[in-house]
Amino acid sequence: MSERRKQFPFDEFEPKWQAHWETRKTFSVPNPGEPGFDATKPKFYVLDMFPYPSGAGLHVGHPEGYTATDIVTRHRRMKGDNVLHPMGWDAFGLPAEEHARKTGEHPRINTENNVNNFRRQLKRLGFAYDWDREVNTTDPAYVRWTQWIFLQLYHSYFDEATQKARPIAELEAQGLSRDEIDAKRLAYVAEAPVNWCPDLGTVLANEEVEEWRAKGHAVERRPLKQWMLRITAYAQRLIDELDGLDWPEGIKLLQKNWIGRSEGAEVDFTIGGEKVTVFTTRPDTLFGATYMVLAPEHPLVDRITTPEQKDAVEAYRRTCAAKSDLERTELAKEKTGVFTGGTATNPVNGEEIPVWIADYVMMSYGTGAIMAVPAHDERDYEFATQFGIPIIYVVGQTHEQADIKFEAVGSPEDKGPWYAGKFGSFGKYLYYRETECFSGDGYAINSGFLDGLPTPEAKTKIIAWLAENGLGTKTVNYKLRDWLFSRQRYWGEPFPIVWKDGRHEAIPESELPLLAPELEDYKPSGSPEPILSKAAAWVDLGNGVTRETNTMPQWAGSCWYYLRYCDARNGERFIGREAEDYWLAKNGKPGSVDLYVGGTEHAVLHLLYARFWHKVLFDLGHVSTPEPFQKLVNQGLILGEDGQKMSKSRGNVVNPDDVVDEYGADALRLYEMFMGPLEQVKPWSMKGVEGVFRFLARVWRLVMETNQEGDWVLNAKLADIEPDKATDKVVHATIKKVGEDIESMSFNTAISQMMVCTNELTKLERVPVSSIALLLQVLNPFAPHLTEELNATLAAAFPSLDAGELANRPWPAYDPAKLIEDEIEIVLQVNGKVRDKLFVANGAANEEVEKLALASEKVKSFIEGLTVRKVIVVPGRLVNVVAN
RNA sequence: GCCGACGUGGCGGAAUGGUAGACGCAGCGGACUUAAAAUCCGCUGGGAGCAAUCCCGUGCGGGUUCGAGUCCCGCCGUCGGUACCA
Numbered sequence A: 001m002s003e004r005r006k007q008f009p010f011d012e013f014e015p016k017w018q019a020h021w022e023t024r025k026t027f028s029v030p031n032p033g034e035p036g037f038d039a040t041k042p043k044f045y046v047l048d049m050f051p052y053p054s055g056a057g058l059h060v061g062h063p064e065g066y067t068a069t070d071i072v073t074r075h076r077r078m079k080g081d082n083v084l085h086p087m088g089w090d091a092f093g094l095p096a097e098e099h100a101r102k103t104g105e106h107p108r109i110n111t112e113n114n115v116n117n118f119r120r121q122l123k124r125l126g127f128a129y130d131w132d133r134e135v136n137t138t139d140p141a142y143v144r145w146t147q148w149i150f151l152q153l154y155h156s157y158f159d160e161a162t163q164k165a166r167p168i169a170e171l172e173a174q175g176l177s178r179d180e181i182d183a184k185r186l187a188y189v190a191e192a193p194v195n196w197c198p199d200l201g202t203v204l205a206n207e208e209v210e211e212w213r214a215k216g217h218a219v220e221r222r223p224l225k226q227w228m229l230r231i232t233a234y235a236q237r238l239i240d241e242l243d244g245l246d247w248p249e250g251i252k253l254l255q256k257n258w259i260g261r262s263e264g265a266e267v268d269f270t271i272g273g274e275k276v277t278v279f280t281t282r283p284d285t286l287f288g289a290t291y292m293v294l295a296p297e298h299p300l301v302d303r304i305t306t307p308e309q310k311d312a313v314e315a316y317r318r319t320c321a322a323k324s325d326l327e328r329t330e331l332a333k334e335k336t337g338v339f340t341g342g343t344a345t346n347p348v349n350g351e352e353i354p355v356w357i358a359d360y361v362m363m364s365y366g367t368g369a370i371m372a373v374p375a376h377d378e379r380d381y382e383f384a385t386q387f388g389i390p391i392i393y394v395v396g397q398t399h400e401q402a403d404i405k406f407e408a409v410g411s412p413e414d415k416g417p418w419y420a421g422k423f424g425s426f427g428k429y430l431y432y433r434e435t436e437c438f439s440g441d442g443y444a445i446n447s448g449f450l451d452g453l454p455t456p457e458a459k460t461k462i463i464a465w466l467a468e469n470g471l472g473t474k475t476v477n478y479k480l481r482d483w484l485f486s487r488q489r490y491w492g493e494p495f496p497i498v499w500k501d502g503r504h505e506a507i508p509e510s511e512l513p514l515l516a517p518e519l520e521d522y523k524p525s526g527s528p529e530p531i532l533s534k535a536a537a538w539v540d541l542g543n544g545v546t547r548e549t550n551t552m553p554q555w556a557g558s559c560w561y562y563l564r565y566c567d568a569r570n571g572e573r574f575i576g577r578e579a580e581d582y583w584l585a586k587n588g589k590p591g592s593v594d595l596y597v598g599g600t601e602h603a604v605l606h607l608l609y610a611r612f613w614h615k616v617l618f619d620l621g622h623v624s625t626p627e628p629f630q631k632l633v634n635q636g637l638i639l640g641e642d643g644q645k646m647s648k649s650r651g652n653v654v655n656p657d658d659v660v661d662e663y664g665a666d667a668l669r670l671y672e673m674f675m676g677p678l679e680q681v682k683p684w685s686m687k688g689v690e691g692v693f694r695f696l697a698r699v700w701r702l703v704m705e706t707n708q709e710g711d712w713v714l715n716a717k718l719a720d721i722e723p724d725k726a727t728d729k730v731v732h733a734t735i736k737k738v739g740e741d742i743e744s745m746s747f748n749t750a751i752s753q754m755m756v757c758t759n760e761l762t763k764l765e766r767v768p769v770s771s772i773a774l775l776l777q778v779l780n781p782f783a784p785h786l787t788e789e790l791n792a793t794l795a796a797a798f799p800s801l802d803a804g805e806l807a808n809r810p811w812p813a814y815d816p817a818k819l820i821e822d823e824i825e826i827v828l829q830v831n832g833k834v835r836d837k838l839f840v841a842n843g844a845a846n847e848e849v850e851k852l853a854l855a856s857e858k859v860k861s862f863i864e865g866l867t868v869r870k871v872i873v874v875p876g877r878l879v880n881v882v883a884n
Numbered sequence B: 001g002c003c004g005a006c007g008u009g010g011c012g013g014a015a016u017g018g019u020a021g022a023c024g025c026a027g028c029g030g031a032c033u034u035a036a037a038a039u040c041c042g043c044u045g046g047g048a049g050c051a052a053u054c055c056c057g058u059g060c061g062g063g064u065u066c067g068a069g070u071c072c073c074g075c076c077g078u079c080g081g082u083a084c085c086a
Helices: A010-024 A062-078 A094-103 A107-123 A141-152 A169-173 A178-182 A206-214 A231-240 A249-259 A284-286 A307-322 A325-330 A376-385 A399-405 A455-468 A561-567 A575-583 A603-617 A657-663 A664-674 A685-701 A725-743 A747-763 A769-779 A786-798 A846-853 A857-862
Strands: A044-050 A082-084 A154-157 A164-167 A185-197 A202-204 A220-229 A261-271 A276-280 A291-294 A336-343 A351-358 A367-372 A419-423 A426-430 A473-476 A497-500 A501-506 A538-541 A545-547 A591-593 A597-599 A628-629 A632-635 A702-708 A713-714 A823-830 A834-840 A867-876 A878-882
Touching: A010 A664, A010 A786, A044 A062, A044 A164, A044 A561, A044 A591, A062 A082, A062 A154, A062 A597, A062 A632, A062 A664, A062 A725, A107 A575, A141 A154, A141 A603, A154 A747, A164 A169, A164 A603, A169 A178, A178 A501, A178 A846, A185 A846, A220 A249, A231 A249, A231 A261, A231 A291, A231 A473, A231 A603, A249 A603, A276 A291, A276 A367, A276 A473, A291 A878, A307 A336, A336 A473, A351 A857, A367 A376, A376 A603, A455 A725, A538 A834, A561 A575, A561 A603, A561 A628, A575 A591, A575 A857, A657 A664, A657 A685, A664 A685, A664 A747, A664 A786, A685 A702, A725 A747, A725 A769, A747 A769, A823 A846, A823 A857, A834 A857, A846 A857, A846 A867, A846 A878, A857 A878
Parallel strands: A044 A082, A044 A597, A291 A351, A591 A628, A597 A632, A823 A878
Antiparallel strands: A154 A164, A185 A202, A185 A220, A261 A276, A261 A336, A261 A473, A291 A367, A336 A351, A419 A426, A497 A501, A497 A545, A538 A545, A702 A713, A823 A834, A867 A878
């Protein structure tokens, strides 16, 4: 930038203060038991979602949340809290490995470079992190504890009775067999259909498939042996325990929907003597089941398929097997399916209904089999109409419909809305012409002993009946699946597991961390064999013992990093007892971290996984709260100047380094906060950056001016005088508003108030230095460099001022007496429209104000000829004269 | 389709049910300057009027209220998430 535009020397004082904070360790906070720790101070834990250090470096989205938490951190410190505010790196991940594959360079090198770049960029922004607590998920000292936590999961099971994780040792004591125990572990091995990507040489999570496909990699479906984590055991607690958290309602809902609890019943049908259980949320519609559908992968399909249908069924199953879950749903414009030739017996009426297979039924949900009720389920309706399967109405929409008597309706040829028809070998049913498909609650019809009952009661009654007859039970189902926890990558935590005689076994804790071996090359083999299996010497331990060659997903490290920050250098435990007790448990709330800020993209998975791990650690007594994050705030996306999402291809990416070069870190910080509400999506504007830059320049010029030689010298207008009443008022109003706005995280309005204050001070002929010092104090959390610099200059020139750093001073108290106005402007309305304004003494009696209002010429002219019905006086605000 | 968020000047955005548009950007006018930049001061929702002033105005249509951007009901639109979950 040109010298001319540099209105204050931020390029000189910003690095100076950053170095000052770093050498003095201004923002390092001691742990209990360490020198300087003050146990009388309340703790406050402010956490940012740590970044994945990509090669592209920081983008302007990062400093948005980071600045918000930085302001909160600095404010809480001034308010007297011990504030824990750390930063670290989520450094495992596929891009580093892809880089290694292309260059042959170890991913560690690439990762280290990226981390150094990220750290440099963050330090340039003057954030008040305690860098002594920095963590890196790829650090062996960190990997050690990630693996240790995995072993806690491996060595635990979920006890249904207490709804808590318990040590496996208890099952061993009960004499359970090895197979029984392995079937109960929270970390277990299962054969699961996965998304295999040959190019990358790894399986992908469902949510990753789209991303890599778009980049031109093929992804196919394969059954593979995988490590799974039993998160489903915690489904109910993951729903229930959201209640005590200060999270946006939308995010809570998102999690609840993801877990997807649904109440219903499992009902046993029979197919040729063979029992087939279906799950339904509408057991009350059992009389309306006109066919059954099995998932194509259902184990019973082979046995029930008749010879005539065998070819068709086989062909259909083959096409389904090739498709991923995604494709199955994408291509689902039209329903497909094949009749098996078999029939099932409906337990409630003995009716024989055809059994189909169709890919709209998933093996992985419920029992993989459904009873189809086309009259009351959209999907079944679509399928039934397509394949000409009968539709029976068993739920009337109104009570009147439920009362319609069979004898009163005509035959299908009649014109009325209802008619009677026959279905199957059984009796006659009422048909309703005007309803295509009704999936709401209503009243049971055509349903024998349920007839006339409202849906909820019909459900209760049929479930009781099924239970009595041993034909079914009430059940709860969750959409949530167990967490597929293994990847075939190199750049992730190896599992601390060995295999012997086909069985897995944990390695001793003393052998942790188990690090991945160096490899000759990082090219995937093309087979689903994990990359680590190339390291034959590492894998083969002799005596038929081999290492597990899968690695953990990137989520693993981010599941517990907030715990490690509390005691980042502890070599004995993942977190020391004392540190845990102080930083995580001392707020009297279920959640540990007091404020967690990050993007919505992690609203479901990261937050759900971390909550799950935390609960396991809680159950096992390793942490003392049931939830990791008490308050959650999602910052909104920052769009490019064109209002589009920032992307390289659009060329609308803003690089924070460039902004800092041109306007300084304080201006970048301030602009990010001034753009609008934190949670909102908002477009970037360089003009807007210039606007806040000009504001900072105005603050600078309150204190400094240039002399003849062009050097910065103290502003001659400065004076060690008592501020006048108006100045005092605006300064104290600013202290009040900025404090309140930081607490409600309304940073944009806090900045606007400081602008107002600055504009007022600028207008003064002689500016009281005490007022400026107060302004600098409240502006400090937002623009820490500029304010410290000016404060130091000011204090050097005026001995009456406190010479200490702003960062270490208490937040100033405002004086309410200074905010009180002598006179208040009152708005006079007639019938709700503003007609006049007048000044009255503060605290004037309502009667007095009313009298003045009615005496107003303007008011009089508007009520002329009308009768005054009512006069409303809002003290200190307005008078509304109602007249007609 | 379902779920969620949002809809206010030319733009970003302010407004415990009580003066709509704070603050900033852009624009216009003025001061300073040989000139420009920077800076400082003023104006700036639309319409009518010489003016005082008046009328209209927070996506659309209703409602509650003395009073609605704000609360309620019904629509429309934009963005985000999700999708055969029985």
